[in-house]
Amino acid sequence: MEDNLLLQVNNISVVYSDVIQVLKGVSLVIRKGQIVSLLGSNGAGKTTTLKAISGLLKPENGKVTEGSIEYEGKGIHNSSPETITRLGIIQVLEGRQPFKYLTVEENLRVGTATRWGKPYKKDLEMVYHYFQPLVARKNRLAGYCSGGELQMLVMGRALMAHPKLLLLDEPSLGLAPFLVREIFQIVKRINEEQKTTIMLVEQNANMALLIAHYGYVMENGKIVMEEAAGNLRENPDVKEFYLGTAASGALKSYKDVKAYKRRKRWL
């Protein structure tokens, strides 16, 4: 086994409420210090994969029924979120979930829950260093912050936990393109400077592949493609289905048929 392996998902299937099967054999590997991005259309099972890793399936009545998830060589599938977060896996939920009635700084302090009792002043400074705009909002209720600030807040909150593996679920959701670029730059910097391994789930495949080292593509609860991010960006199919830059504008009707067939081969 390679020693730079951080997390290994082995052929897991996830079932909600004992009946709805969402993941049908997903395998992926995350290496230390990398940014791995997971792409796919809506309902492909990306978020479920993240939740399977972070243990948040349980409160939603979901379960890993087959396969295993190994983190630093230990099986963590179906463990409780309390255990998993204490191992250093922190998920940033989709759709920005701040604590509305807590101030920005109190929100950040909740991030210390996994290592309660340890000093956190330095970490606050670190977070404010990455997310400058938060400084001015320090003592304001999070419920009154803007979308961009909130995204920074929830990411900063996760950083407070000193994650070894940070699971980011759609950080670009509903943000202006300019802000998206900024957020992604920060993600990249965090990865480089804090040596945090990051798993990034995104709709904005273009941006995600720009900063990622490795990429996976999901469809219908399965991984259908995996490659280094650079190669993935060059792949004509990915280009067409996820990056929205088709090879040729001409011969549209013919291309549609071909695209349909190509897509069919995938699924």
Next chain:
Amino acid sequence: MEFFLQLLIQGLSVGFLYALAALGFVMIFKSSSVLNFAHGELLAIGAFIFLAFSVWLKLPIYLSFLLTLVGTFAMGFVIERLFLRPLIGEALIEVIMLTVGLAAMFKGLLLVIFGGNLFNYPDFLPAGLTIKWGAINIPPVYVASFIIGIIFLSIFGFFFKYSSQGIYMRSVADNQPAALSLGVHVRRVFAMSWAIAALVCAISGIILGIMNGINVHDISVLGLKVFPVVILGGLESIGGAIIGGLIIGILETFTGGYVSTSLKEVIPYIVLVFILLVKPYGLFGLVEIERV
């Protein structure tokens, strides 16, 4: 003038009683957003456990006080584990109705075990606590309750505002999934908040017992009086609970003194309706933030 002062003192002391009763309620609400209709019964349980230890088993006062605290603390855990935990994430009405059901259960049990009579504790507070100030004479119970109230207020105020555990508790009430994702031990927070609340209730219940004697019916009525108090003060605010309690207490005694004794019982609720119409989140409550 003397009558006025007398009413004022009486009102303040009744108000303090309400404030004490409201503290545990605010605790539970703040950390788990549960509106506890079984609150009066929790007070009563604390008071009766103390009664059982101190009067029936004739244990020394301090030992029985300690045992009561331990007992109610454990009971809070058990209540949460048995009844509240299965409902984590369920709709509001079900949780409310569950506490209503619990209230009926506890009240029934207390009545079966202790009956509906009025019980009194032996007089054990030091007489030195009496404060004399001209014509005004404040008995030791009130002084003691005042001191305990202030201690509670400062401990819990500090706890929720500055301590990490307090902030985790508030985060759970605010957004459960997010708290889970950050590794906050949500189940432990719930259990702790019920345990602490039961303990606070026990202390308040004992003080109430010293002031008025204990009777299951009276205390459960008092449990409902908590609602006007916390609505006036704001559901999440501990300071608000104290001020709300004092205002309601004074209002009640003055209505009783100057207007009519039967109106006294409902005046808090009439005030409650007006407060809700004018200032739905109370004096110090959090204004609901809704992002659509």
Next chain:
Amino acid sequence: MRKLKLHPCGKFNEQYEEELTIFSTDFGRLWMWVGIVLLFAVVPFISSHYHLYVINHIGIAAIAAIGLNILIGYTGQISLGHGAFFGVGAYAAAILATRVGFPFWLSVISAGVITALVGVVFGLPSVRLKHLYLTIATLAGQFILQYLFVSWESLTKGPEGIMLPRASLLGFDIKGDRTFYYVIFVCFVILTWVAVNLIRTRFGRAFIAIRDNDRAAEGMGIPIFKYKLLSFAISSFYAGFAGGLAAYYIGSITPEPYTLMLSVEYIAMIIIGGLGSIPGAVFGAIFITVLNEILSQSTQFFMNIEGLAKIALTIAPLREFVFGLAIVFFIIFEPKGLAEVWRIIRSGFRLWPFSY
């Protein structure tokens, strides 16, 4: 003649009209008629006086519970004042009958209308309040009304209460349990029919929309305040109507029964029966009334045995305990209530022996 639908193998609606039908099969419709025939032609003749008395109380409770289910189960506004509204109906009927000399039918209907108005007044806080704040406001309403029953002596005669005149309808004296049985259950059938159909109309849909997401409902152009008040009015009408019937049936009223405990009983009925289900409200009314009756009978039973009277006195509060236990039990184990149990049993029979 259209084709009869007898045995569905699933719900496969092809048109919106089908979604709106009350009975998905003609089999169901048939059962309803069988039920009505049993209700009116068989039950009153095979039941003893005591049983009829209990059944009458069930009918009255069911009417009020259906009303409360419209408010809580369909509109999502939790009210803790239903017991007081029931009392308002009882007092309105009694006062109209004794002071104004209204005949039976008119005073019961007016009782409903007056209670509806009172309900609207206490529903007014719902302009600004939601969820638990509204619940607390209705709790205040309960106490204020309770206070009025006792203290507005010029109107309510305070704790002494009011005796009602004998009810009469169309020149017939209504006396005895059996005659009242017919009156109560005709009202019950009509009001149930109204409630079932109300839910199918735009009003019902608006109620459900408000329950599920009031902001979205408002965004869709539903005037939510108007509909919330309407829901309060309808629900209180049911309570008041039932209260009026109860006042005539019992013959005299005092302020004691209309306490918070009664409100809790009604909420218990709809939770145990099933929130947002009309049959559920009826099941709940049956369950709670029978439970109450069994509990008080068993206390009576012990009271009459020499030497056990003392035990009986001490276990009397067990009634409250069992009551709370029933609520807690249902909320934890079957939050959808008896209506769901009934559905499961029924489909179990229908699908037997192949359970899928």
